[in-house]
Amino acid sequence: MDDRLFHEFLANTVIGGMSIALAAILLARHQTRGDLAMAASWLFAGTLAATTPLVAGQADPAAITVGDRLYVLPLMGLYVSTPIYIRHLVTTAAATDRARQIVIRSAAAGCALGLATYVLALVEPARFLNHFVYALDASDAWTDSEFWLFGAPLTASCAFLLVAWTTLARQDLDPGERSRARVYSVAVAPLLLSLVLPREASIVAYATAFVLFLLGVVTYGVAEGERAAFLSRFLSPQVTEMVRLRGLNAVMQAQELTLSVIFIDFRGFTAYTEAIPSQAVIELLRDYHEAIAGCVGRHDGMINNYAGDGIMILVGAPIARDDHERAAVALAEDAQRAAARVTGRWATDLHPLGVGIGIASGRVTVGAIGEIAQMEYAAVGTAVNLAARLCAQAEAGAILLDERVAVALGEGRTLPRGEIALKGLSAPVPVYQVRSDSEPRAVAGEPLA
Known part of the structure; x- marks a missing residue:
């Protein structure tokens, strides 16, 4: 293994380890379905980063490896956990029925399109890797019809998820969830950029996203601590549990x-x-x-x-x-x-x-x-x-x-x-x-x- 490949392997391993560690932190202190969904997202993201070196280089359609197919599974996991987190947020928000339906249906449509795309990638891993994953930073990728075989449904999927997220952002979110969601919204940008930037820049972008997400965990913990102090003054344990599951706004509006x-x-x-x-x-x-x-x-x-x-x-x-x-x-x-x-x-x-x-x-x-x-x-x-x-x-x-x-x-x-x-x-x-x-x-x- 030459120095360049070794450094890439080491960087991906570190990134994967950081992500899985954050997932473990979230899982250890999970209290809601949103915590579990976020832990799953980081687990899948870490697995994706750690397995990226396994698919380095062009995939041979005549000799597809297990790594080529496994690479798709964490991506599918991300497309399942993200809508689950969005759905959790909307159940804890004081939202109108119309807004609630827009969020739920848009998130479901985005999830369905993403999963369908990655099912196709499982069937055609060589086309997915060669014409989409490795072509993301190529200047002529946009002119390749094979690129849009995967790019078009994923773009539509992201559009549906963006509709769900922007609609949700205009609702009265649960206070604890709102503080966390704001930080996560900012962190998504460097996380997405890390997928298309050159290797050195992508590592910096991913580390930035990681720090922001970690800040979101801390912010949420502080807000939850303040809420717990408030709830303990007034509510029975049963009602407190209801607030934890459904959110403060939903229960106490x-x-x-x-x-x-x-x-x-x-x-x-x-x-x-x-x-x-x-x-x-x-x-x-x-x-x-x-x-x-x-x-x-x-x-x-x-x-x-x-x-x-x-x-x-x-x-x-x-x-x-x-x-x-x-x-x-x-x-x-x-x-x-x-x-x-x-x-x-x-x-x-x-x-x-x-x-x-x-x-x-x-x-x-x-x-x-x-x-x-x-x-x-x-x-x-x-x-x-x-x-x-x-x-x-x-x-x-x-x-x-x-x-x-x-x-x-x-x-x-x-x-x-x-x-x-x-x-x-x-x-x-x-x-x-x-x-x-x-x-x-x-x-x-x-x-x-």
Whole structure:
């Protein structure tokens, strides 16, 4: 092997090794189908680079080698993994139905054309190598009809993929995926140039693309870390998993849902904070928040807001559910028991503590607002105000309900408290209280004792 061939072999081996190493990194930390598709792309790209020396020189149609045919397989893999990544992006984007269909169909058409071309290359490897691969940097390649036998469908394929990508770029992508996709978009240019540039220049172009793609991996990791910190403040593990699979935008985009709102607040907290050292109060709140968060996770709720000793919880958002009223009451009862254990550890005889809870149900507009590092999940609607007012009326240990939640819960589980005028509401509303196990149950036709 002369020096030139040796250096080419060494360069291709290094490039292939770098690509496969990046694929291994992506595979080790994969969380989504997009991660797997990108790992597969780099695995195929690395394999392609490493096998290029095997097909150096003109291919003899009468003596096709295994390497000549295997060279095509990584190219086919690239044409499968790229549309999969595009499809993953569109499923995590807040896109219109029309845009979604354009992206999916264009990516599918591009994939089909590319695969068909490479199937032909498997059948005719000598024509593919001699008239297309080796002719890419030849000045007269464009006049060769054999070149366009492969070049025309691949050009059309790239055009379809470009339509898919540009349409996708105009949509509201998931924040983490958007940061990665932007870097990848820039990196594609030097990667494609590395296929047609002379050997020395192609190595520089490929290395540039590699560094940019690696930057994309890091950028995505940072964005995912920020998102994980945000999600852990509000969501149950089940909802967090849904966000991971479908994307933050798809799960948390603004929408109107019928759900239940829970407000939980301490009783006796103001007097307690005036008499107890502030460090002990902070420890109490930490213990209290941790206990309530555990209840929220067990019942698939979502903590919408912490405000000192007050906590707002949504049941039925961002993932809608039909049994949100009953689930909200079950969560509230669990929270009461958990809060009782916390207050039992921290309350004193002179400064008792308790928790009051209010629950209301109705149509609420919910959605994430702000950039990911300062993101908040907003909830707006009459049910939010009503739940807050019910909580303010609830005595320590009591769970007050609006009529809708009480009806869903069933007559045997509630006690009517009559109509109560609540601040901020135009008319008195029927209020109910969840019956504890120690309270007498009414028999049909008989009044409560």
